Amino acid sequence: NEQVTVVFTPSGKRGQVARGTTVLQAARALGVDLDSVCGGRGICSKCQFSPGIGQFAKHGLTVTAEALAPPNAVERRYDEKRGLPPGRRLGCQAQILGDLVVDVPAESQLHRQVVRKSASERVMEMDPATRPFFVEVTPASLEHPDGDAQRLAAALAAQWGIRDLEVPLDLLSRMQPILRAADWKVTAAIWQGGGRPRLIDLWPGLRDAPLLGLAIDLGSTTIAGHLVDLADGRVRASAGVMNPQIRFGEDLMSRVSYAMMNPGGAAEMTAAVRAALADLARALTDAAGCAPRDVVEAVLVCNPVMHHLMLGIDPVELGQAPFAPATSAALDLTAAEIGLSTINPAARAYVLPLIAGHVGADAAAVVLSEAPRTAKAPVLIVDVGTNAEIVLGDRTRVLACSSPTGPAFEGAQISSGQRAAAGAIERVRIDPATREPRFRVIGCDLWSDAPGFAEAAPPITGICGSGIIEAVAEMRLAGLVDASGLIGSAEQTGSARCIAQGRTHAYLLHDGPTPVMVTQGDIRAIQLAKSALYAGARLLMDHFGIAQVDRVVLAGAFGAHISPLHAMVLGMIPDCATEAVVSAGNAAGTGARMALCSVAARRRIETEVTGIERIETALEPRFQEHFVAANALPHATDPFPHLPP
Numbered sequence: 001n002e003q004v005t006v007v008f009t010p011s012g013k014r015g016q017v018a019r020g021t022t023v024l025q026a027a028r029a030l031g032v033d034l035d036s037v038c039g040g041r042g043i044c045s046k047c048q049f050s051p052g053i054g055q056f057a058k059h060g061l062t063v064t065a066e067a068l069a070p071p072n073a074v075e076r077r078y079d080e081k082r083g084l085p086p087g088r089r090l091g092c093q094a095q096i097l098g099d100l101v102v103d104v105p106a107e108s109q110l111h112r113q114v115v116r117k118s119a120s121e122r123v124m125e126m127d128p129a130t131r132p133f134f135v136e137v138t139p140a141s142l143e144h145p146d147g148d149a150q151r152l153a154a155a156l157a158a159q160w161g162i163r164d165l166e167v168p169l170d171l172l173s174r175m176q177p178i179l180r181a182a183d184w185k186v187t188a189a190i191w192q193g194g195g196r197p198r199l200i201d202l203w204p205g206l207r208d209a210p211l212l213g214l215a216i217d218l219g220s221t222t223i224a225g226h227l228v229d230l231a232d233g234r235v236r237a238s239a240g241v242m243n244p245q246i247r248f249g250e251d252l253m254s255r256v257s258y259a260m261m262n263p264g265g266a267a268e269m270t271a272a273v274r275a276a277l278a279d280l281a282r283a284l285t286d287a288a289g290c291a292p293r294d295v296v297e298a299v300l301v302c303n304p305v306m307h308h309l310m311l312g313i314d315p316v317e318l319g320q321a322p323f324a325p326a327t328s329a330a331l332d333l334t335a336a337e338i339g340l341s342t343i344n345p346a347a348r349a350y351v352l353p354l355i356a357g358h359v360g361a362d363a364a365a366v367v368l369s370e371a372p373r374t375a376k377a378p379v380l381i382v383d384v385g386t387n388a389e390i391v392l393g394d395r396t397r398v399l400a401c402s403s404p405t406g407p408a409f410e411g412a413q414i415s416s417g418q419r420a421a422a423g424a425i426e427r428v429r430i431d432p433a434t435r436e437p438r439f440r441v442i443g444c445d446l447w448s449d450a451p452g453f454a455e456a457a458p459p460i461t462g463i464c465g466s467g468i469i470e471a472v473a474e475m476r477l478a479g480l481v482d483a484s485g486l487i488g489s490a491e492q493t494g495s496a497r498c499i500a501q502g503r504t505h506a507y508l509l510h511d512g513p514t515p516v517m518v519t520q521g522d523i524r525a526i527q528l529a530k531s532a533l534y535a536g537a538r539l540l541m542d543h544f545g546i547a548q549v550d551r552v553v554l555a556g557a558f559g560a561h562i563s564p565l566h567a568m569v570l571g572m573i574p575d576c577a578t579e580a581v582v583s584a585g586n587a588a589g590t591g592a593r594m595a596l597c598s599v600a601a602r603r604r605i606e607t608e609v610t611g612i613e614r615i616e617t618a619l620e621p622r623f624q625e626h627f628v629a630a631n632a633l634p635h636a637t638d639p640f641p642h643l644p645p
């Protein structure tokens, strides 16, 4: 049998195949990723490629137009009916007759990496757990008296090498009419996320529409979700809702106390969060205009307390030493088990592993997204929420801890504080000469001193987390607040905006129907929160044996809104060159999307968390010392050489 040489680009894989082999067969033989949903029947066009004709000095090949057989009847029919892009051929039909260079376009690569234009220019690995497979099932007959599920499983084994298929009850009850109406040709969504492959759904004929997945970041305050196309990783819709558990307690520990004090309290909170998840999923499918059944997978990331409450596990043990979670392993569940009833009834749900009883699956998602293991020099990753989760690492080791910052950074427990919503002051500048403020509110692009602001801005209702942080930092820079955090009087500061309030003072940021003040109590609340954050970071640095970090990554939605300079003026983070402080946006959400799009990413983070050294702040006497020293702005003793004098 005559052999010919074939080279695949961009992978560069090459080898000899028998003349007459199809491009798809050659790709499989050489281990090249070439997609196929229909199994080589010439109907899905996922196997498209572009042949290279001409001289390829690099590959030592001369390719002539005769290297490929002309389109056969199947390929011609596809081209007539659906149309192939110019220069493209179907890999499952085109036969190789001579030495050939095959260019596999990105959309035909099965495990492709998709680059998304996002804040972080993220590269998404695509090897989702659930994928569509077109399959022709042997019709039921007196000669083939097996069950339909057995004949479907046999067809998947023969045509796709998928063995030992598990068929859930929901599918057993629905599959018979679908198979018959579709003349036994169906597209099966098969989950292969580990263990036995599982049938998720069946559609008649070749299904063209993509399968979808949900990536959910279940936070203590908000629940954010992305609806993602499992073929290319694209986000089809995003939405966020408030976590309804807030009514049981603002922060995590108060929710744990609620569970401890009230019989049935944990179950109540479980029901509330599951209902919110179902609502969020419905809102996302509505927004994207797709059927709930198209959503075949979900990935969830959350802190340990939310993790337990979402799973229906009493979080009591997480509230007391030794803070043991019921499980810290990654979980493969059905979505229905966690109340996600508004997506495909057989959909799977994957929950990332916890790092420790205090450091959650959300931190694991941040590690997946930020990959500290690949850093040459120590990078500090801070995810600020009600609890700060802090990771410090480089390619040699990775450490993690969590620190109880409380909700002040989110605008809670602040006198004029409110959530980030229209009407909230989000940016603040104070002129160091006049000590007069200007600000921006959510819902308006103008600064408050710009012409037209009064007409354009929504009514000002309060100040949000990023606003209060900037306000306190700006007050410090303008000399309205001293290093101990004390607000000066009007006489001391020369600003009539410093108003006496009992024995302390407050700064009037905005005078209007709802005045917005920064009180002494607000400054104290920010000092406590930032001291906890800084002390956690310093503790990790002690364990790592370094006095300086090379890079700081601010994760969390909130990280996107804090300027590095302001974070450092307050001493929220250790001293570092301001250009080396970067925002990673919602890194936990990005990590959730990565795990949704890739089984390899799931396996990677499962292995990686077992190697993370966990530091328990509650057990470390030095945490208290660091905490006290960090109360000053920016710090009592640690130098901040990168701050302007």
Ligand code: FES
Pocket: 035, 036, 037, 038, 039, 040, 041, 042, 043, 044, 045, 046, 047, 048, 090, 091, 092, 093
């Ligand atoms: Fe489906 Fe080629 S594999 S058209």
